[in-house]
Amino acid sequence: MRHTEMPTTPMILGMALLLGFLVTLEAQLQLGFYTQSCGFAEFIVKDEVRKGLMTDSGFAAGLIRLHFHDCFVRGCDGSVLIDSTASNVAEKDSPVNNPSLRGFEIIDNAKAKLELMCKGVVSCADIVAFAARDAVEMAGGLGYDVPAGRRDGRVSLATDTFTNLPPPTADVNLLTQIFANKGLTQEEMVILSGAHTVGQSHCTSFSNRLYTYNTTTSQDPTLDPNYAAQLKQQCPQGSTNPSLAVPMDPMSPFSLDSGYYMAVLANRGLFSSDQTLLTNSDTANQVNQNAVNPYLWRRKFAAAMVKMGQIGVLTGDAGEIRTNCRAINQ
Numbered sequence: 128m129r130h131t132e133m134p135t136t137p138m139i140l141g142m143a144l145l146l147g148f149l150v151t152l153e154a155q156l157q158l159g160f161y162t163q164s165c166g167f168a169e170f171i172v173k174d175e176v177r178k179g180l181m182t183d184s185g186f187a188a189g190l191i192r193l194h195f196h197d198c199f200v201r202g203c204d205g206s207v208l209i210d211s212t213a214s215n216v217a218e219k220d221s222p223v224n225n226p227s228l229r230g231f232e233i234i235d236n237a238k239a240k241l242e243l244m245c246k247g248v249v250s251c252a253d254i255v256a257f258a259a260r261d262a263v264e265m266a267g268g269l270g271y272d273v274p275a276g277r278r279d280g281r282v283s284l285a286t287d288t289f290t291n292l293p294p295p296t297a298d299v300n301l302l303t304q305i306f307a308n309k310g311l312t313q314e315e316m317v318i319l320s321g322a323h324t325v326g327q328s329h330c331t332s333f334s335n336r337l338y339t340y341n342t343t344t345s346q347d348p349t350l351d352p353n354y355a356a357q358l359k360q361q362c363p364q365g366s367t368n369p370s371l372a373v374p375m376d377p378m379s380p381f382s383l384d385s386g387y388y389m390a391v392l393a394n395r396g397l398f399s400s401d402q403t404l405l406t407n408s409d410t411a412n413q414v415n416q417n418a419v420n421p422y423l424w425r426r427k428f429a430a431a432m433v434k435m436g437q438i439g440v441l442t443g444d445a446g447e448i449r450t451n452c453r454a455i456n457q
């Protein structure tokens with residue numbers, strides 16, 4: 128047989144397969160991404176989360192929400208961590224995030240340690256994803272493995288938060304739409320809403336339901352009147368104190384249990400966006416199922432967090448590894 132320079136069919140197939148494999152690797156996150164480059168990365172983050180929660184266990188809720196607000200705005204790229212500058216109002220200074228979003232110092236502390244150990248290796252976006260997982264675990268949720276390799280974005284605009292994050296006044300159709308825009312199903316929307324079993328809300332986020340519901344009715348009739356009366360005491364009308372806040376699941380505000388679904392079933396969901404889940408038969412069914420089967424919900428919650436953590440990620444050569452999570456690299 129004559130020797131030829133032409134590649135054989137199996138060779139072409141093999142090359143195509145290899146190329147496909149490399150492209151897939153580049154577009155996806157990987158478990159154990161830092162095993163070779165910074166083996167202790169996840170332990171360092173966990174240790175900082177543990178220390179942060181010792182000063183205030185409310186930070187668990189803060190870190191879980193931080194990951195959500197990062198991922199829904201420009202993908203999970205750490206853009207929520209960037210500080211505003213003289214010429215830019217960043218995501219974190221949108222009224223949606225400031226003053227309520229918390230846990231930034233924990234991310235800063237983890238990043239500082241990681242820069243000392245493995246300079247320029249671990250992205251801020253991955254730190255947020257690891258920290259949210261640790262917070263879930265420490266609040267009594269189910270632990271899960273976090274695929275990593277996210278890169279950090281270089282853009283953060285407050286205006287992006289209004290169009291990408293759901294408002295607490297949203298009805299079930301709007302919620303479903305906003306989550307679908309991020310590749311999440313309606314069922315995952317109901318599952319992730321269960322995060323409101325931990326943490327707090329400022330009065331300003333729901334006081335419309337107590338005092339200014341609509342032009343003819345001051346109080347939202349879908350809110351349990353006894354609970355409304357209690358909330359009115361905690362959140363007096365016209366209070367000028369912007370830091371007034373109440374627990375979202377008063378029975379167990381620090382525990383990632385299915386108390387949220389019990390509350391919604393009792394018309395004690397704090398936001399319209401919580402209570403609205405009973406207005407659609409599919410979402411109402413899921414609320415019921417999650418309320419009666421907390422162990423299954425914990426598993427579904429962990430899986431939905433992994434999926435949320437992959438929204439719009441930057442990988443490969445995209446973006447950068449920020450040196451300081453609060454500022455893009457110069």
Ligand code: HEM
Pocket residue numbers: 185187188189191192195227228229293294295296297302316319320322323325326327328329330331332372398400
């Ligand atoms: C379904 C649509 C959602 C809406 C409309 C919504 C809205 C809100 C609002 C208004 C607050 C209170 C902020 C404040 O005033 O202090 C809040 C708190 C919180 N949200 Fe959501 N949220 C949604 C989904 C989620 C998801 C998917 C997660 C995470 C997986 C999440 C996690 C949290 C946590 C943990 C808190 C408490 C934060 C703290 O205590 O610092 N939320 N949410």
Ligand SMILES: *[C@@H]1O[C@H](CO)[C@@H](O)[C@H](O)[C@H]1NC(C)=O
Pocket residue numbers: 341342343344348
């Ligand atoms: C206000 O809300 C009540 C209770 O849901 C409803 O019956 C009424 O039609 C609403 N009024 C307006 C003007 O939307």
